[in-house]
Amino acid sequence: MNVRTVGMTGVLLIVLAGEVFAQQVHRRQHQHGRKPEAVFTLKGKVENWENTAISKAVVVVPEIGKTAETDENGVFEIKGIPPGTYHFEVFAEGHMDYSSEIFSLRQDRLNVVVVMMKKISEEIVVTATRTPKLFAETPVRTKIISSEDMTRKTASNLADALHQTTGVRVENDCQNCNFTQVRINGLEGKYTQILIDSSPVVSAMTGVYGLEQIPSEMLERIEIVKGGGSVLYGGNAVAGVVNVLTKEPQSNRTAVRLHREAIRGEPFTNVGVRSGLVSRDLNTRAFLFASYQGREPVDVNGDGFSELGSISNTSFGLNFYQDFSALRAKLKMSFFRISEERRGGDLFDKPPHEANTAEWIKTDQVGLSSEWSQTLSANLHGLFSFSLVDAKRNSYYGSRQDLNAYGFTENPLWFLNGQFNYQRGKHVFSLGGQYKRDRIRDEATGYGRMIQNVYEETGIYLQDDCRFGRAFSLLLGVRLNTHTALQRAIFTPRLSFLINLTKDLSLRTSFSTGFRAPQVFDEDLHITQVGGEGMLITNAPDLREERSASLNGSLDFGKTLGGSLVQFSVEGFYNRLFDTFILHEVDRSERARIFERINGAGAEVFGASLDFGLVLGSRFSLSSGWTVQRSRLDEPEPDFGSREFFRVPDVYGHVVASYKSAKIATIDLSAEYTGSMKAPHYAGDIEADRLETTRAFWVLNGKIQKAFVFTGNSRATFFLGLENILDSYQPDLDSGQDRDSGYVYGPAKPRSLFAGFEFSF
Numbered sequence: 220m221n222v223r224t225v226g227m228t229g230v231l232l233i234v235l236a237g238e239v240f241a242q243q244v245h246r247r248q249h250q251h252g253r254k255p256e257a258v259f260t261l262k263g264k265v266e267n268w269e270n271t272a273i274s275k276a277v278v279v280v281p282e283i284g285k286t287a288e289t290d291e292n293g294v295f296e297i298k299g300i301p302p303g304t305y306h307f308e309v310f311a312e313g314h315m316d317y318s319s320e321i322f323s324l325r326q327d328r329l330n331v332v333v334v335m336m337k338k339i340s341e342e343i344v345v346t347a348t349r350t351p352k353l354f355a356e357t358p359v360r361t362k363i364i365s366s367e368d369m370t371r372k373t374a375s376n377l378a379d380a381l382h383q384t385t386g387v388r389v390e391n392d393c394q395n396c397n398f399t400q401v402r403i404n405g406l407e408g409k410y411t412q413i414l415i416d417s418s419p420v421v422s423a424m425t426g427v428y429g430l431e432q433i434p435s436e437m438l439e440r441i442e443i444v445k446g447g448g449s450v451l452y453g454g455n456a457v458a459g460v461v462n463v464l465t466k467e468p469q470s471n472r473t474a475v476r477l478h479r480e481a482i483r484g485e486p487f488t489n490v491g492v493r494s495g496l497v498s499r500d501l502n503t504r505a506f507l508f509a510s511y512q513g514r515e516p517v518d519v520n521g522d523g524f525s526e527l528g529s530i531s532n533t534s535f536g537l538n539f540y541q542d543f544s545a546l547r548a549k550l551k552m553s554f555f556r557i558s559e560e561r562r563g564g565d566l567f568d569k570p571p572h573e574a575n576t577a578e579w580i581k582t583d584q585v586g587l588s589s590e591w592s593q594t595l596s597a598n599l600h601g602l603f604s605f606s607l608v609d610a611k612r613n614s615y616y617g618s619r620q621d622l623n624a625y626g627f628t629e630n631p632l633w634f635l636n637g638q639f640n641y642q643r644g645k646h647v648f649s650l651g652g653q654y655k656r657d658r659i660r661d662e663a664t665g666y667g668r669m670i671q672n673v674y675e676e677t678g679i680y681l682q683d684d685c686r687f688g689r690a691f692s693l694l695l696g697v698r699l700n701t702h703t704a705l706q707r708a709i710f711t712p713r714l715s716f717l718i719n720l721t722k723d724l725s726l727r728t729s730f731s732t733g734f735r736a737p738q739v740f741d742e743d744l745h746i747t748q749v750g751g752e753g754m755l756i757t758n759a760p761d762l763r764e765e766r767s768a769s770l771n772g773s774l775d776f777g778k779t780l781g782g783s784l785v786q787f788s789v790e791g792f793y794n795r796l797f798d799t800f801i802l803h804e805v806d807r808s809e810r811a812r813i814f815e816r817i818n819g820a821g822a823e824v825f826g827a828s829l830d831f832g833l834v835l836g837s838r839f840s841l842s843s844g845w846t847v848q849r850s851r852l853d854e855p856e857p858d859f860g861s862r863e864f865f866r867v868p869d870v871y872g873h874v875v876a877s878y879k880s881a882k883i884a885t886i887d888l889s890a891e892y893t894g895s896m897k898a899p900h901y902a903g904d905i906e907a908d909r910l911e912t913t914r915a916f917w918v919l920n921g922k923i924q925k926a927f928v929f930t931g932n933s934r935a936t937f938f939l940g941l942e943n944i945l946d947s948y949q950p951d952l953d954s955g956q957d958r959d960s961g962y963v964y965g966p967a968k969p970r971s972l973f974a975g976f977e978f979s980f
Contacts, residue, residue: 259324261297263331264932265289265309267367271469272932273335276311292470292932300324309333315784317837332881332928336784336834345417346442346462347715348684348694349451350640350649356686358694358715360727360773360790362387364441371877371887373922373940373973375478375489375512377463378430380441383873383889385844386790386828387443389430390866391967394952394960395563395578397528399430399967403445404792405824405850405867406458410735410767412448414462416553418588418606419452422657423738424630425584425610432557432582434510434534436476436491439466445792446769447733450696450713453653453678457733457767458794465538465553468495468506472932474979482527482971485515489975502542509535516567519969522954524576527968528563536586548593557584564618565956571615572622575956579615584608598642606634618956623665632657649682659738666811668755674738675703692717702736705764709734723778728771735765737800737816756802759817766797786832792848793825803857820853822864838879845872859910861897866964868894868915884925887940891918893965900962904953911951916965919944933980939973946970 265276272293279286280297282305287295297307302324309317314335322329343351347359354361364380374380378399381389388402400408413421413429421429441463448456473494480487491510498504510533517527536555543549564577571577588606595601609631617624638651654677661670680698687693694715701708715729737758773790801819804812826848834840850864875889893916900911922940929935948969953959 258299258301259329261300261307261324261329261331263295263329263333264928265293265295265311265333265335267314267335271472273311273314276309276314276335278307278309278333280305280307282306294932309335311335315779315834330928332934334837336837345464346414346444346460348649348682349417349638349651350647350684352684355725356692356717358684358692358717358727359444359446359729360771360775360788362443362445364443366438366440369435369438371875371922373478373938373975374435375491376431376435377433377438377441380435380438381430381461383844383875383891384443385830385872386445386792386846388871388893389967391963392866392961393563393578394524394526394958394963395528395576396428396561396580397431397563398427400426401430401461402867403443403458403461404794404826404846405848405864406794410455410458410733412452412454412456412460414452414460415586415606415608416465416588416590417452417462418604418634418636419455419655420586420588420606420608420632420634422608422610422630422632422659424612424628424659425582425608425632428559428561428580428582431512431530432532432534432559432584433463434491434508434512434532434557436493436508436510437463437465437534437536437555439464446729446771446794447711447713447731447767449700449709449711449733450680450682450698450731451651453655453676453698453700454702454734454736454764457735457765457796465536466493466495466506466508467538467540467551468497468504470495471497472979474977476975476977478973478975480971480973482514482517482968483519485517485527487514487971487973488512502544504540506538507536516563517968519948520952520954524565524955524958525563525567526952526963528561528578529567530559530561532557532559532561534558546593548591551588551590551592553586553588555584555586557586558582563960572617572620572624574618574620576618576960577615578960580612581614582610582612584610600640602636602638602640604634604636608632621665624663625665626661626663626668628662629660630658645685645687647684649680649684651680653678653680657738666754667808668811672738673703674736676736677701690719700734702764704737704758704762709764709766723776725775727773727775729769731769731771733767733769735800737762737764755811755813757805757813757815759815762800762816763798763818765799765818767794768797769794783836784832784834786830788828788830790828790830792827794823796822796824822850822852824848824850824864840877840879841875843872843874846870858899858908861910863897865897865899868896870894881926884923887920887922887924889920891920891966892916893918896964898962898964901959903957903959904955905959911962913964914950916947917945918942918947918966933978935976935978937974937976942971942973943969 265273274291276289278295285297287297289295304323306319306321317335347357347361369380378389386404391397403411412419443461445459448460476491478489489512493508496505512532514530516525516529519526534557539552541550560581562579564574566574571579586608590604592602612628614626615624633656635654641648657674659672678698678700682696685693696713698711711732713731718726770793776787778785798818800816802814805815806813828846830844832842847870850867852862855862871893873891877887879885895913895915898911898913901908920942924938926936949965
């Protein structure tokens, strides 16, 4: 007999004893001719941290043995409670048990709202195996960023949501346009494959500013898998995979959010709306979202040039779901559009070519996708999907009123996927095929640059996911890939296993491989253009793909103790790169430098991460994550003769503490640490190039939030906070139009005060 069975048996015994006791009291009162005492009602709603109702939760008042079950809206009601002092308990599948504080009933009706926390072992993940699977049963370690986490971080976009994630760093790489990249275990952003609903439709171009362009209203959760993921997702999945999963509504609910921020006195505004619509039979569902992000330029060092550029971003989209019960099938269709204009430099009231320095980018992305999943038989399931992201952008990268610096880029990307999952005994076999077509047209006519290329990538993969009892799981996968920029096929295997040493302790180990194919388009094309010099890149005729081999191992412990949860993870990682791409100058024209991309030597990244989490009841939680790593090139890089990776600290981590009280408020405190690192600093504002060793940074943040619950299931939440309380910002920023705009490191922004609210109904 398991623990849950014993627990539910105990609940039933309490209920029966309470009913017998109540009947005896009632009978004695009538026998003695006394008037029965007044009775009261306990009413409330049970929901999770995402404000989604939890149905079929059991609510028990142990002192008198009364019980109720929540309906589809999460609402319950317990009548006939005599005066006295009580507490109540709530039990729901997949959630931690809840126990209220002791209270006294002195009024006719008491209304409560119960917010329950999910058990992490019950989370369903899809990224690691490309099949829905319990987190606790997945051989590949998966990091989950939930809607609750994004709310705590007050995330406006994907970049904000990825902060404070162990082994993951989001960095700003430009003092003008502020483009960001995500580093997994120290490797540059180009080695990470970003997915939208498991489709690799974020290209080299859209990934440059994409982290800030994808709004939080679009996100349900984020799954991160470290190490080579090319077996399932093709090229660029070398450091790992970030899977952005969009929202699927479970109830009819609408939320409106306003977030205002003051960054050195300059405003940032984020307004978002999301709405879920669900039919009575639950077969038809729709989710709509819209978002606006606006920021005025921020000049931190007072030189007249921005450190944070201006942004105006408008996004909206729709997800539609239809279940076909007779066919045992499900259809999903999605649409989104993201339009953004950003600019950095100076003289913002003038056109870009009249400024001393300007980086101006106007982007328009339209995304379409559809997915059909169907259970074809008791053991066979099929999944077919199509995705298209059509991206266009107009740009200006120049200085000294350079009329030649305007450009235009067009980048439609198509992706097709088909997969069959067949279960036989202890094995789940997955056979799939994928096709990706990435077309790029990049023009900078003033510099004589015209790039028109089409890259096609085709892959076939086979995977065996087998589980032997409750103690051991094995995952084997292999992929054969072709790419039009490569002369030979690429073979990428993967092996992972999970051993449940005890009920609460698991060991995961993965060996995986990845690759990155060459391409001509690169954001480096625009860097030298700001200095009035164009750049052209060609691929060497015998260029080979970059390859990687990764080894990851983790020991994961998680245990529920009463109303508390303890989690602890230790992870070791090693990533070896082969035939890395490097650029060397081969020619120079009147307006541009010409580089050739060739294969260089390899590199290695290795280290360890530590994750710790503690939840004490429903009020207090503490989490922390730290990474210690080393990154080394096989051969010194040419500019400074260094073998270290640039802009990669050896130590970084975070600590987050939260206190939640329904009567008072929710208080969140966090600290982020970034250790020192090597950063290249090129001449312009300084006389000669030099390699800097940056100082370490601590960033402290605080937020307080208060929720108010109204009738009709509506709720309003107000929040107020301060980011970077100590104002730990880079002290040695370059100044003027000759500055090295790439010499930025440390926190993304200085001290900032923010406030806002969310109203849901």
